[in-house]
Amino acid sequence: MLEVKDLWVKYRSQHGRSVSAVRGVNFSIPDGTFMGLVGESGCGKSTLGFAIARLLNSQQLEISGSVLLNGEDLIKMSSRELRKLRWDKIAIVLQGGMNAFNPVLKIKQQFTDVMKAHGQGRAEDRDQRIAELLRHVQLDPALLEAYPHELSGGMKQRVAIALSLVLNPELVILDEPTTALDVIVQKAIVEMLQELQRHMKFSVLFISHDLGLVLEAAERVMVMYAGKIVEEEPVEVLLEGAKHPYTEALLSCYGDPQAKELRFKGIPGSPPDLSKPLQGCSFVPRCSKAMSACRELEPQRLELERGAVACHLYTKMQGGIGK
Ligand SMILES: Nc1ncnc2c1ncn2[C@@H]1O[C@H](COP(=O)(O)OP(=O)(O)OP(=O)(O)O)[C@@H](O)[C@H]1O
Ligand SMILES: [Mg+2]
Numbered sequence: 001m002l003e004v005k006d007l008w009v010k011y012r013s014q015h016g017r018s019v020s021a022v023r024g025v026n027f028s029i030p031d032g033t034f035m036g037l038v039g040e041s042g043c044g045k046s047t048l049g050f051a052i053a054r055l056l057n058s059q060q061l062e063i064s065g066s067v068l069l070n071g072e073d074l075i076k077m078s079s080r081e082l083r084k085l086r087w088d089k090i091a092i093v094l095q096g097g098m099n100a101f102n103p104v105l106k107i108k109q110q111f112t113d114v115m116k117a118h119g120q121g122r123a124e125d126r127d128q129r130i131a132e133l134l135r136h137v138q139l140d141p142a143l144l145e146a147y148p149h150e151l152s153g154g155m156k157q158r159v160a161i162a163l164s165l166v167l168n169p170e171l172v173i174l175d176e177p178t179t180a181l182d183v184i185v186q187k188a189i190v191e192m193l194q195e196l197q198r199h200m201k202f203s204v205l206f207i208s209h210d211l212g213l214v215l216e217a218a219e220r221v222m223v224m225y226a227g228k229i230v231e232e233e234p235v236e237v238l239l240e241g242a243k244h245p246y247t248e249a250l251l252s253c254y255g256d257p258q259a260k261e262l263r264f265k266g267i268p269g270s271p272p273d274l275s276k277p278l279q280g281c282s283f284v285p286r287c288s289k290a291m292s293a294c295r296e297l298e299p300q301r302l303e304l305e306r307g308a309v310a311c312h313l314y315t316k317m318q319g320g321i322g323k
Helices: 045-052 079-085 095-099 107-117 123-136 141-145 153-164 183-200 211-217 235-240 245-252 292-296 312-317
Strands: 002-012 018-029 034-038 061-069 090-094 171-175 203-208 220-225 228-234
Touching: 002 045, 018 045, 018 228, 034 045, 034 211, 045 061, 045 090, 045 171, 045 203, 090 153, 107 123, 107 141, 107 153, 123 141, 123 153, 123 183, 153 171, 153 183, 183 203, 183 211, 203 211, 211 220, 211 235, 220 235, 220 245, 228 235, 228 245, 292 312
Parallel strands: 034 203, 034 220, 090 171, 171 203
Antiparallel strands: 002 018, 002 061, 220 228
Protein backbone atom coordinates (compact mmCIF):
# COMPACT_ATOMS: atom_id res chain seq x y z
CA MET A 1 0.00 0.00 0.00
CA LEU A 2 2.75 2.43 1.04
CA GLU A 3 6.15 1.99 -0.51
CA VAL A 4 9.07 4.23 0.42
CA LYS A 5 12.08 4.01 -1.86
CA ASP A 6 15.50 5.53 -1.27
CA LEU A 7 14.07 8.50 0.63
CA TRP A 8 16.51 11.27 1.63
CA VAL A 9 15.66 14.41 3.59
CA LYS A 10 18.24 17.09 4.18
CA TYR A 11 17.47 20.26 6.19
CA ARG A 12 19.33 23.34 4.99
CA SER A 13 20.05 26.07 7.50
CA GLN A 14 20.84 29.71 6.76
CA HIS A 15 24.34 29.29 8.16
CA GLY A 16 25.21 26.71 5.52
CA ARG A 17 24.98 23.83 8.00
CA SER A 18 22.83 21.06 6.66
CA VAL A 19 21.48 18.02 8.46
CA SER A 20 20.74 14.75 6.69
CA ALA A 21 17.89 13.53 8.88
CA VAL A 22 16.68 10.71 6.62
CA ARG A 23 19.40 8.89 4.69
CA GLY A 24 18.22 6.45 2.04
CA VAL A 25 15.24 4.81 3.68
CA ASN A 26 13.44 1.86 2.05
CA PHE A 27 10.40 0.05 3.40
CA SER A 28 6.80 -0.74 2.67
CA ILE A 29 3.64 -0.99 4.74
CA PRO A 30 1.20 -3.57 3.42
CA ASP A 31 -2.56 -2.91 3.63
CA GLY A 32 -3.94 -3.01 7.13
CA THR A 33 -0.58 -3.36 8.91
CA PHE A 34 0.24 -1.79 12.27
CA MET A 35 3.85 -0.73 11.77
CA GLY A 36 5.98 0.70 14.57
CA LEU A 37 8.97 3.02 14.13
CA VAL A 38 11.37 3.37 17.04
CA GLY A 39 14.72 4.99 17.71
CA GLU A 40 16.54 7.47 19.93
CA SER A 41 15.73 11.15 19.98
CA GLY A 42 17.03 12.96 16.91
CA CYS A 43 17.38 9.84 14.70
CA GLY A 44 14.89 11.22 12.15
CA LYS A 45 11.59 9.52 13.05
CA SER A 46 9.43 12.64 12.86
CA THR A 47 11.21 13.84 9.74
CA LEU A 48 10.42 10.50 8.08
CA GLY A 49 6.76 10.61 9.19
CA PHE A 50 6.37 14.21 8.04
CA ALA A 51 8.12 13.49 4.74
CA ILE A 52 5.70 10.65 4.01
CA ALA A 53 2.72 12.90 4.71
CA ARG A 54 4.52 15.68 2.72
CA LEU A 55 4.15 18.06 5.63
CA LEU A 56 7.66 19.49 5.49
CA ASN A 57 8.25 22.99 4.24
CA SER A 58 10.16 22.21 1.08
CA GLN A 59 11.85 25.62 0.90
CA GLN A 60 14.16 24.70 3.74
CA LEU A 61 15.01 21.22 2.67
CA GLU A 62 16.01 18.84 -0.05
CA ILE A 63 13.93 15.75 -0.47
CA SER A 64 14.53 12.90 -2.90
CA GLY A 65 13.39 9.36 -3.52
CA SER A 66 9.79 8.23 -3.75
CA VAL A 67 6.82 7.70 -1.48
CA LEU A 68 4.30 5.59 -3.36
CA LEU A 69 0.78 5.41 -2.00
CA ASN A 70 -1.09 2.80 -4.00
CA GLY A 71 1.39 3.41 -6.81
CA GLU A 72 1.11 7.24 -6.85
CA ASP A 73 4.27 9.13 -5.95
CA LEU A 74 3.55 11.75 -3.28
CA ILE A 75 6.97 13.35 -3.76
CA LYS A 76 5.98 14.37 -7.29
CA MET A 77 2.55 15.75 -6.35
CA SER A 78 1.62 19.44 -6.44
CA SER A 79 0.45 21.09 -3.22
CA ARG A 80 -3.09 21.11 -4.60
CA GLU A 81 -3.07 17.35 -5.17
CA LEU A 82 -1.58 16.88 -1.71
CA ARG A 83 -4.28 18.94 -0.03
CA LYS A 84 -6.90 16.63 -1.48
CA LEU A 85 -5.05 13.56 -0.35
CA ARG A 86 -4.42 14.62 3.25
CA TRP A 87 -7.09 13.49 5.70
CA ASP A 88 -8.66 11.58 2.84
CA LYS A 89 -5.86 9.06 2.22
CA ILE A 90 -3.23 9.94 4.84
CA ALA A 91 -3.88 11.44 8.26
CA ILE A 92 -1.38 12.39 10.93
CA VAL A 93 -1.74 12.60 14.72
CA LEU A 94 0.95 14.40 16.68
CA GLN A 95 1.98 14.52 20.29
CA GLY A 96 1.27 18.22 20.08
CA GLY A 97 -2.02 17.20 18.43
CA MET A 98 -3.47 17.68 21.84
CA ASN A 99 -2.78 21.36 21.40
CA ALA A 100 -3.49 21.46 17.70
CA PHE A 101 -7.15 22.20 18.19
CA ASN A 102 -8.38 25.71 17.72
CA PRO A 103 -9.02 26.82 21.32
CA VAL A 104 -12.01 29.01 20.48
CA LEU A 105 -13.93 26.39 18.50
CA LYS A 106 -16.07 23.65 19.97
CA ILE A 107 -14.86 20.11 19.24
CA LYS A 108 -17.70 19.51 16.81
CA GLN A 109 -16.71 22.50 14.70
CA GLN A 110 -13.20 21.15 14.26
CA PHE A 111 -14.64 17.96 12.73
CA THR A 112 -17.15 19.86 10.62
CA ASP A 113 -14.45 22.14 9.20
CA VAL A 114 -12.40 19.18 7.92
CA MET A 115 -15.47 17.48 6.47
CA LYS A 116 -16.71 20.63 4.74
CA ALA A 117 -13.26 21.37 3.32
CA HIS A 118 -13.37 17.92 1.72
CA GLY A 119 -16.88 18.37 0.40
CA GLN A 120 -18.71 16.10 2.83
CA GLY A 121 -22.27 17.19 2.14
CA ARG A 122 -25.33 17.06 4.37
CA ALA A 123 -25.26 18.33 7.93
CA GLU A 124 -27.24 15.37 9.34
CA ASP A 125 -24.85 12.86 7.74
CA ARG A 126 -21.91 14.76 9.13
CA ASP A 127 -23.39 14.89 12.64
CA GLN A 128 -24.09 11.19 12.57
CA ARG A 129 -20.57 10.37 11.42
CA ILE A 130 -18.96 12.61 14.06
CA ALA A 131 -20.99 11.11 16.90
CA GLU A 132 -20.17 7.61 15.68
CA LEU A 133 -16.45 8.44 15.63
CA LEU A 134 -16.59 9.78 19.19
CA ARG A 135 -18.19 6.54 20.30
CA HIS A 136 -15.45 4.59 18.46
CA VAL A 137 -12.81 6.33 20.59
CA GLN A 138 -14.90 5.59 23.67
CA LEU A 139 -16.00 9.16 24.35
CA ASP A 140 -19.47 10.50 25.00
CA PRO A 141 -20.72 12.42 21.90
CA ALA A 142 -21.92 15.10 24.37
CA LEU A 143 -18.27 16.21 24.44
CA LEU A 144 -18.72 17.60 20.93
CA GLU A 145 -20.21 20.68 22.54
CA ALA A 146 -17.11 21.19 24.71
CA TYR A 147 -14.13 23.43 24.03
CA PRO A 148 -10.67 21.78 23.84
CA HIS A 149 -9.55 23.19 27.22
CA GLU A 150 -12.43 21.37 28.91
CA LEU A 151 -10.94 17.96 28.02
CA SER A 152 -8.13 16.07 29.76
CA GLY A 153 -4.93 15.23 27.85
CA GLY A 154 -6.06 11.65 27.26
CA MET A 155 -9.49 12.78 26.01
CA LYS A 156 -7.94 15.32 23.66
CA GLN A 157 -5.69 12.67 22.21
CA ARG A 158 -8.68 10.37 21.67
CA VAL A 159 -10.44 13.24 19.90
CA ALA A 160 -7.32 13.85 17.78
CA ILE A 161 -7.38 10.17 16.75
CA ALA A 162 -11.11 10.34 15.98
CA LEU A 163 -10.51 13.48 13.89
CA SER A 164 -7.73 11.74 11.94
CA LEU A 165 -10.21 9.02 10.98
CA VAL A 166 -12.98 11.34 9.88
CA LEU A 167 -12.50 10.74 6.15
CA ASN A 168 -11.60 7.05 6.42
CA PRO A 169 -7.90 7.39 5.55
CA GLU A 170 -5.86 4.44 4.31
CA LEU A 171 -2.83 5.34 6.39
CA VAL A 172 -2.66 7.03 9.80
CA ILE A 173 0.73 8.28 10.98
CA LEU A 174 0.94 8.80 14.74
CA ASP A 175 4.02 10.63 15.98
CA GLU A 176 4.53 10.03 19.72
CA PRO A 177 0.74 10.08 20.20
CA THR A 178 0.84 9.09 23.86
CA THR A 179 4.19 10.42 25.03
CA ALA A 180 2.75 13.16 27.25
CA LEU A 181 0.27 10.84 28.92
CA ASP A 182 0.59 8.59 31.96
CA VAL A 183 1.21 4.87 31.34
CA ILE A 184 -2.33 3.76 32.13
CA VAL A 185 -3.91 6.21 29.71
CA GLN A 186 -1.15 5.35 27.23
CA LYS A 187 -2.01 1.67 27.32
CA ALA A 188 -5.75 2.33 27.02
CA ILE A 189 -5.18 4.53 23.95
CA VAL A 190 -2.92 1.94 22.30
CA GLU A 191 -5.51 -0.80 22.87
CA MET A 192 -8.24 1.43 21.48
CA LEU A 193 -6.13 2.20 18.43
CA GLN A 194 -5.48 -1.50 17.79
CA GLU A 195 -9.17 -2.20 17.97
CA LEU A 196 -10.06 0.70 15.66
CA GLN A 197 -7.43 -0.44 13.20
CA ARG A 198 -8.80 -3.98 13.08
CA HIS A 199 -12.33 -2.66 12.71
CA MET A 200 -11.72 0.13 10.17
CA LYS A 201 -8.82 -1.63 8.41
CA PHE A 202 -6.47 1.33 7.92
CA SER A 203 -2.69 0.99 8.09
CA VAL A 204 -0.72 2.59 10.89
CA LEU A 205 2.74 4.06 11.21
CA PHE A 206 3.21 4.41 14.97
CA ILE A 207 6.27 6.48 15.88
CA SER A 208 7.73 6.37 19.37
CA HIS A 209 11.07 6.46 21.15
CA ASP A 210 9.66 3.84 23.54
CA LEU A 211 10.54 0.36 22.26
CA GLY A 212 8.44 -1.32 24.97
CA LEU A 213 5.34 0.57 23.86
CA VAL A 214 5.99 -0.11 20.17
CA LEU A 215 6.47 -3.83 20.82
CA GLU A 216 3.14 -3.86 22.61
CA ALA A 217 1.30 -1.84 19.98
CA ALA A 218 2.64 -2.92 16.60
CA GLU A 219 2.74 -6.03 14.41
CA ARG A 220 6.01 -5.08 12.73
CA VAL A 221 8.76 -2.82 14.00
CA MET A 222 11.31 -0.70 12.20
CA VAL A 223 14.34 0.43 14.17
CA MET A 224 15.87 3.71 13.05
CA TYR A 225 19.38 4.90 13.79
CA ALA A 226 21.03 8.07 12.46
CA GLY A 227 18.56 8.54 9.63
CA LYS A 228 18.45 4.89 8.48
CA ILE A 229 16.28 1.87 9.14
CA VAL A 230 18.76 -0.63 10.58
CA GLU A 231 16.32 -3.45 11.29
CA GLU A 232 12.75 -4.32 10.42
CA GLU A 233 10.90 -7.34 11.69
CA PRO A 234 7.61 -8.76 12.93
CA VAL A 235 7.38 -8.16 16.69
CA GLU A 236 7.45 -11.88 17.55
CA VAL A 237 10.67 -12.37 15.57
CA LEU A 238 12.32 -9.38 17.24
CA LEU A 239 11.36 -10.65 20.66
CA GLU A 240 13.14 -13.93 19.93
CA GLY A 241 16.36 -11.99 19.49
CA ALA A 242 17.43 -8.78 17.83
CA LYS A 243 19.74 -8.97 14.83
CA HIS A 244 21.28 -5.51 14.76
CA PRO A 245 23.57 -4.69 17.73
CA TYR A 246 21.69 -1.38 18.13
CA THR A 247 18.33 -3.13 18.47
CA GLU A 248 19.97 -5.54 20.90
CA ALA A 249 21.24 -2.60 22.97
CA LEU A 250 17.80 -0.93 22.90
CA LEU A 251 16.16 -4.14 24.08
CA SER A 252 18.69 -4.60 26.86
CA CYS A 253 17.83 -1.12 28.19
CA TYR A 254 14.57 -2.67 29.38
CA GLY A 255 16.47 -5.21 31.50
CA ASP A 256 15.04 -8.45 32.75
CA PRO A 257 11.58 -7.93 34.27
CA GLN A 258 12.11 -11.08 36.40
CA ALA A 259 15.29 -9.72 37.97
CA LYS A 260 15.12 -8.97 41.72
CA GLU A 261 16.87 -5.65 41.36
CA LEU A 262 15.71 -3.17 38.73
CA ARG A 263 18.69 -1.50 37.09
CA PHE A 264 18.51 1.30 34.57
CA LYS A 265 20.80 0.64 31.63
CA GLY A 266 21.61 2.97 28.79
CA ILE A 267 23.60 2.68 25.57
CA PRO A 268 27.07 4.18 26.08
CA GLY A 269 28.03 7.03 23.75
CA SER A 270 25.69 9.12 21.65
CA PRO A 271 24.36 9.08 18.08
CA PRO A 272 26.48 10.78 15.39
CA ASP A 273 26.14 14.38 14.30
CA LEU A 274 23.95 14.23 11.20
CA SER A 275 25.38 17.48 9.87
CA LYS A 276 28.77 15.80 9.28
CA PRO A 277 29.57 13.30 6.53
CA LEU A 278 29.44 9.72 7.82
CA GLN A 279 31.68 6.88 6.73
CA GLY A 280 30.95 3.22 7.26
CA CYS A 281 28.29 2.14 9.72
CA SER A 282 27.06 5.05 11.86
CA PHE A 283 26.73 2.77 14.94
CA VAL A 284 30.44 1.76 14.94
CA PRO A 285 31.59 3.94 17.88
CA ARG A 286 28.96 2.37 20.14
CA CYS A 287 28.99 -1.16 18.76
CA SER A 288 30.57 -3.99 20.75
CA LYS A 289 30.68 -6.22 17.66
CA ALA A 290 32.28 -3.80 15.19
CA MET A 291 34.67 -5.24 12.60
CA SER A 292 37.13 -3.36 10.43
CA ALA A 293 34.73 -3.45 7.46
CA CYS A 294 32.16 -1.56 9.55
CA ARG A 295 34.40 1.49 9.70
CA GLU A 296 34.87 1.64 5.94
CA LEU A 297 31.71 0.53 4.24
CA GLU A 298 28.14 1.48 4.95
CA PRO A 299 26.08 -1.69 5.43
CA GLN A 300 23.19 -2.02 2.97
CA ARG A 301 19.71 -3.27 3.75
CA LEU A 302 19.65 -7.04 3.48
CA GLU A 303 16.25 -8.66 2.98
CA LEU A 304 15.70 -11.64 5.27
CA GLU A 305 12.94 -14.22 5.25
CA ARG A 306 10.59 -12.13 7.41
CA GLY A 307 12.36 -8.81 7.78
CA ALA A 308 15.49 -6.88 6.92
CA VAL A 309 18.72 -5.78 8.57
CA ALA A 310 21.55 -3.40 7.63
CA CYS A 311 24.62 -4.77 9.44
CA HIS A 312 27.90 -6.29 8.24
CA LEU A 313 27.52 -9.17 10.68
CA TYR A 314 24.78 -10.44 8.38
CA THR A 315 26.59 -9.59 5.17
CA LYS A 316 29.44 -11.68 6.58
CA MET A 317 27.18 -14.58 7.48
CA GLN A 318 26.00 -14.60 3.88
CA GLY A 319 29.58 -14.98 2.72
CA GLY A 320 30.12 -11.26 2.02
CA ILE A 321 32.39 -8.66 3.51
CA GLY A 322 33.64 -8.69 7.11
CA LYS A 323 36.74 -9.29 9.19
N1 LIG B 1 13.46 22.10 10.90
C1 LIG B 1 14.67 21.58 11.09
N2 LIG B 1 15.79 22.23 10.68
C2 LIG B 1 17.01 21.70 10.85
N3 LIG B 1 17.26 20.52 11.42
C3 LIG B 1 16.19 19.81 11.85
C4 LIG B 1 14.85 20.31 11.73
N4 LIG B 1 14.00 19.38 12.25
C5 LIG B 1 14.78 18.38 12.70
N5 LIG B 1 16.09 18.63 12.46
C6 LIG B 1 17.23 17.74 12.77
O1 LIG B 1 17.00 16.49 12.09
C7 LIG B 1 17.36 15.41 12.91
C8 LIG B 1 16.18 14.49 13.08
O2 LIG B 1 15.17 15.14 13.82
P1 LIG B 1 13.72 14.50 14.09
O3 LIG B 1 12.92 15.49 14.80
O4 LIG B 1 13.20 13.95 12.82
O5 LIG B 1 14.12 13.29 15.07
P2 LIG B 1 13.19 12.37 15.99
O6 LIG B 1 13.72 10.99 15.83
O7 LIG B 1 11.77 12.61 15.67
O8 LIG B 1 13.52 12.88 17.46
P3 LIG B 1 12.57 12.93 18.77
O9 LIG B 1 12.50 11.51 19.29
O10 LIG B 1 13.32 13.82 19.70
O11 LIG B 1 11.24 13.45 18.37
C9 LIG B 1 17.89 16.01 14.21
O12 LIG B 1 19.28 16.06 14.14
C10 LIG B 1 17.29 17.39 14.25
O13 LIG B 1 18.13 18.27 14.93
MG1 LIG C 1 10.13 13.27 16.81
